[in-house]
Amino acid sequence: MVNDRVVKLGSLLMALVVASAVFGQGSGLPRFRKHESYSTVRIKMLKAGWKPYHASDSDECNGDERCEGRPEMKTCSGTGMAFCVFLWKRNGKTAYIQTAGENTALESYRVR
Secondary structure: OHHHHHHHHHHHHHHHOOOOOOOOOOOOOOOOOOOOEHHHHHHHHHHOOOEEOOOOOOOOOOOOOOOOOOOOEEEEOOOOOOOEEEEEEEOOEEEEEEEEOOOOEEEEEEEO
């Protein structure tokens, strides 16, 4: 049980090490705060006109509460740092948003 707590604490601490930079002009991404929950990030993305994107090669959610009801989930790791990647589309660009930890705190993001 102690090892489980250490792993969970490690995941939580990693989730707190998040990107704080804001993309440059033209990315169209809203501003994100450090430690922001993916639930809040998701609302901001929808309000900014981004659409959830479900890639054909995305993993199945299989009842994982980190991705349940989030068709934009590309992949979620069941071990380690519990990373998830979510995809969004707008104006021919794709945003990749990565979270960490069981509570899906923002880890990093980029636009291609």
